[in-house]
Amino acid sequence: MPPISTERDLRLDLFRGLALWLIFLDHIPSNAVSWITIRNYGFSDATEIFVFISGYTAAFVYGRGMRDHGLIVAGARILKRVWQIYVAHVFLFAIYLAEISYIAQSFDNPLYSEEMGILDFLKQPDVTILQALLLKFKPVNMDVLPLYIVLLLGFAPALWLLLRSPSIALGASALLYALMWQFEWNIPAYPGGHWIFNPFAWQLLFVFGAWCALGGAQRLARWLNSPVVVGLAVAYLLFCFGIVMTWHVPRLGVFVPKLVSDLIYPIDKTNLDVLRIAHFLSLAVITVWLVPRDWPALKSRIFWPTIVCGQHSLKIFCLGVFLSFAAHFVFTEISNRVPVQIIVSLTGIAVMVAAAAVVSWYKRIERGGPGPRPPAHKPSYAGGGA
Amino acid sequence: MRLLRLLLPAVLLAAGPALAEHPAECRVAENQIENDFPLPRVTAALANKRLDILVMGAGSSALPGADGANKAYPARLQSVLAEKLPGVTIKVTADVKSGRTAPDAFKAISASLAASKPALTIWQAGTVDAMRAVELDVFSAALDKGVETAHAAGSDVILINAQYSPRTESIIALGIYADNMRWVALQREIPLFDRFSIMKLWAELGTFDFMAITKKLDTAERVHDCIARLLADLIVEGAKPVAPPPDGKR
Numbered sequence: 001m002p003p004i005s006t007e008r009d010l011r012l013d014l015f016r017g018l019a020l021w022l023i024f025l026d027h028i029p030s031n032a033v034s035w036i037t038i039r040n041y042g043f044s045d046a047t048e049i050f051v052f053i054s055g056y057t058a059a060f061v062y063g064r065g066m067r068d069h070g071l072i073v074a075g076a077r078i079l080k081r082v083w084q085i086y087v088a089h090v091f092l093f094a095i096y097l098a099e100i101s102y103i104a105q106s107f108d109n110p111l112y113s114e115e116m117g118i119l120d121f122l123k124q125p126d127v128t129i130l131q132a133l134l135l136k137f138k139p140v141n142m143d144v145l146p147l148y149i150v151l152l153l154g155f156a157p158a159l160w161l162l163l164r165s166p167s168i169a170l171g172a173s174a175l176l177y178a179l180m181w182q183f184e185w186n187i188p189a190y191p192g193g194h195w196i197f198n199p200f201a202w203q204l205l206f207v208f209g210a211w212c213a214l215g216g217a218q219r220l221a222r223w224l225n226s227p228v229v230v231g232l233a234v235a236y237l238l239f240c241f242g243i244v245m246t247w248h249v250p251r252l253g254v255f256v257p258k259l260v261s262d263l264i265y266p267i268d269k270t271n272l273d274v275l276r277i278a279h280f281l282s283l284a285v286i287t288v289w290l291v292p293r294d295w296p297a298l299k300s301r302i303f304w305p306t307i308v309c310g311q312h313s314l315k316i317f318c319l320g321v322f323l324s325f326a327a328h329f330v331f332t333e334i335s336n337r338v339p340v341q342i343i344v345s346l347t348g349i350a351v352m353v354a355a356a357a358v359v360s361w362y363k364r365i366e367r368g369g370p371g372p373r374p375p376a377h378k379p380s381y382a383g384g385g386a
Numbered sequence: 387m388r389l390l391r392l393l394l395p396a397v398l399l400a401a402g403p404a405l406a407e408h409p410a411e412c413r414v415a416e417n418q419i420e421n422d423f424p425l426p427r428v429t430a431a432l433a434n435k436r437l438d439i440l441v442m443g444a445g446s447s448a449l450p451g452a453d454g455a456n457k458a459y460p461a462r463l464q465s466v467l468a469e470k471l472p473g474v475t476i477k478v479t480a481d482v483k484s485g486r487t488a489p490d491a492f493k494a495i496s497a498s499l500a501a502s503k504p505a506l507t508i509w510q511a512g513t514v515d516a517m518r519a520v521e522l523d524v525f526s527a528a529l530d531k532g533v534e535t536a537h538a539a540g541s542d543v544i545l546i547n548a549q550y551s552p553r554t555e556s557i558i559a560l561g562i563y564a565d566n567m568r569w570v571a572l573q574r575e576i577p578l579f580d581r582f583s584i585m586k587l588w589a590e591l592g593t594f595d596f597m598a599i600t601k602k603l604d605t606a607e608r609v610h611d612c613i614a615r616l617l618a619d620l621i622v623e624g625a626k627p628v629a630p631p632p633d634g635k636r
Contacts, residue, residue: 029555030586100557107553108599111606114445114484115551118517118558140559193519246572247565250420250580253572265569266526269562328556332597336552338590 010298010307011291016053017310020320021349022046027141027324030331032338033345038283040248042240043267047144048280051202054148054313055209058155059162063214066159075156082152088318089145093132096139099325121191136190141321143196150187150199151206158207162214170216173207176200181271194270201272205280224288233282240279305353312359316352323348408619411593412612415584419616421577425542425624431505432625436475439463440502440541442491442532443510445484446549449606455480457607460508462614470618479504487514492528492535499539506621507536508579512548512563522566529570544620545571545578550585552596577624579617585609 023046025034039045058078066074104119121128131137135146161169179185180200187195212220223229243264246252267273297303309316327344334340408416431437441447441460449458460480467476479502481494488511499507509532515525533543547567548560564582571578588594594605 030550030552030589103553103557106599108601109553109596109606110450110601110603111549111596111609112446112551112554113450114513115517115549115554115558117445117485117514118554140557189519191518193521196519247568250568250572250578251422254422254575256572258573258575261569261573265573266522266566267569268522270522325556332553336589 009293010303011287011293011295012053012056013307013310014291014298014303015049015287015310016057016313017306017308017316019046019049019053020309020313020316020352021306023050023144023317024320024324024348024352025345027321028327028331028341028345028348030336030341031327031345032341041244042237042283043244043273043279044276044283047197048205048272048276049283050144050313050317051147051151051205052209052280052284053310055151055206056213057209058152058206059159059210059213062155062159063163063210066156067163071156071160074159078152078156078159082149085145085149085152085314088314089135089142089149090133092142092145092318092321093139095322095325096142097129099329100139127190131190134190136188138189138196141324144317146195147197147199147202151203154199154203155206155210158203159210162207162210166211166214166216170207170211173204177204177272186270196270198271201270204272205277224285229285230289233285236278236282237286240275240282305349308356308360309352312356315359316356319352319355320348323351408615409612411588411608412615414591414593415587415612415616416619418580418584418587419620419623420580421620421624423571423575423577423624424626425506425544425577425621427505427540427542428621428625429627432471432474435473437467437471437477437506438502438504439467439476439478440498440504440507441478441480441482441510442495442498442507443480443482443546444486444491444514445482446513447480447482447510447546448484449603449610451603454603457603457610458482459610459614459617462611463508463617466614466618467621470622477502485514487518487520487528488512488525488532489520489528492532495532495535496539499536499541503539504541507541507543508546508617509533509536509543510546510581512560512567513558516548516558516560516563522562525563526566526570529567530574533570533574533576542624543574543576544617544624545576546617547578547580547582550582550589550596552589577620579620581613584613584616588612 022037025031026037026039026046028034034040037046062074062078065077100119101122104122107116107119128137132139135149138146158169158173161172177200180198185200186198189195208216243256243260246256264275267275269276291298298307327348330344331341428437441463443460447458447460448454451457455461458480460478460482464476464478467478468474479498481498483490486494491509491511495507509529511525511529514520529545533545536543545567547564551558560582568578585594585596588609589596594609598605
């Protein structure tokens with residue numbers, strides 16, 4: 001069995017915190033500040049970072065538990081986590097219902113007679129709410145937690161295999177990804193269609209994160225530092241940047257040869273397009289190359305606000321979804337001028353940091369150690385919430 | 387990017403001589419009309435002094451009320467183009483149905499093309515597809531095949547994306563559908579009329595108030611009029627015979 005590193009890698013918390021901020025900014029519709037987020041400059045977005053790091057930390061947190069106490073105990077802990085995430089999702093749905101009910105009461109404009117049809121589902125709350133509890137009806141921006149629930153539900157057997165034979169486990173995950181593309185597997189959604197984030201596709205990134213946590217990262221280290229790999233990553237990121245610019249500036253579109261556009265479009269987010277994976281991996285290669293694990297700045301105060309958010313990801317994610325609703329409310333009811341958008345975005349991030357600090361403080365007073373894991377674990381290997 | 391877009395209209399207002407014919411409220415979004423793809427079938431139709439246009443659309447291509455059909459952008463487009471292109475007979479046929487998805491419109495497109503024999507098809511999509519969460523690959527495939535069908539029937543195509551609707555923005559996920567429309571347009575090398583960005587710019591500049599809670603039609607009519615004017619500019623520009631660029635691209 002591979003050794004499980006006991007020292008906390010602060011880079012994980014840092015980049016997960018960053019991903020949570022970016023997800024918050026991207027979730028606010030028509031937000032001027034969201035032009036800084038990575039999805040405007042390449043194919044992948046913060047979701048990839050979030051899923052990968054969540055897989056990494058899940059292996060970190062539950063891996064040792066499984067090795068010391070076996071499949072049953074670790075599996076039970078994972079299920080407990082699944083339940084917490086489900087409850088969080090239902091809580092967010094309640095907030096969403098409050099928001100949409102408010103809009104339904106106040107919205108009337110002949111320009112938008114078509115758009116107002118979206119409120120029709122309120123006419124049959126019996127069906128809608130039940131479908132939401134079954135995770136089939138998922139409003140805009142509420143797709144990540146259901147994905148996370150499904151990924152964790154399948155995680156106990158995946159982890160069991162990862163601990164015994166990491167290569168076979170990763171191969172099985174890639175095979176599932178390939179089969180998903182071949183047979184178009186996905187989970188049905190309500191009122192129609194399928195899940196926006198196909199778990200059969202996104203599991204690859206989650207399992208890859210777990211694989212990296214369980215010794216894979218060390219095995220890759222030799223490759224990651226090679227100038228060829230870094231060069232390829234930079235070249236690919238530049239290519240993606242060029243393509244994405246043609247979306248922002250359509251006039252540039254004529255410079256993309258038809259052969260290339262036939263090859264790349266559409267870039268499938270639902271099924272985690274290979275181009276998106278490659279973009280995420282390129283970003284990861286550059287990041288690992290630029291930010292070494294023992295970089296002293298990771299312990300400085302500058303990065304503390306991001307790291308503390310990354311250490312309490314579930315709570316801060318949910319808060320972020322709530323705050324993005326609230327921000328949209330401010331834009332529609334008060335003002336959506338650009339300065340207001342900037343202030344609202346910064347305020348939202350400040351609230352996320354403050355909340356994360358309070359959660360940390362609660363953890364400390366409850367058991368006198370950092371990290372959000374229950375006391376059954378040794379504090380030394382707490383890697384942040386999975 | 388966005389700041390650039392905010393600053394550009396001011397520059398263009400000072401600079402654009404050809405733009406002066408439209409009301410100022412339409413003109414501020416003029417720089418959003420970016421297109422380098424030609425409309426050769428429209429060029430040919432204009433040479434023959436007759437331009438037939440088919441609008442395939444859903445609810446946001448229409449306005450309610452008794453006079454709605456005359457005030458919505460398809461009818462306005464006909465009037466504006468007639469003014470811009472004296473001597474050319476312009477006929478705009480609107481095949482508009484509320485609640486129609488892109489796959490539904492694709493099913494209807496062959497019959498509509500056969501009935502009106504247009505040199506240009508303007509296809510508005512995206513809103514209903516996002517509301518009903520039509521599968522993205524089905525959505526893209528419908529647009530792509532629709533463009534192919536129209537081209538085969540001798541018609542150029544312009545795609546129009548969803549309206550900007552601030553109040554429903556957090557409950558209708560338009561973004562990914564807009565992206566897929568952009569990709570179909572780039573792949574097929576046809577113009578995309580970016581109605582979403584145009585309306586958003588108007589909202590940012592305070593040109594129109596899209597937040598208003600009202601039953602009155604005046605703003606809606608002005609918006610449709612501006613959409614028609616900007617669309618007419620795009621058509622006329624796209625139909626200009628193109629000289630090949632010096633570096634031989636395209």
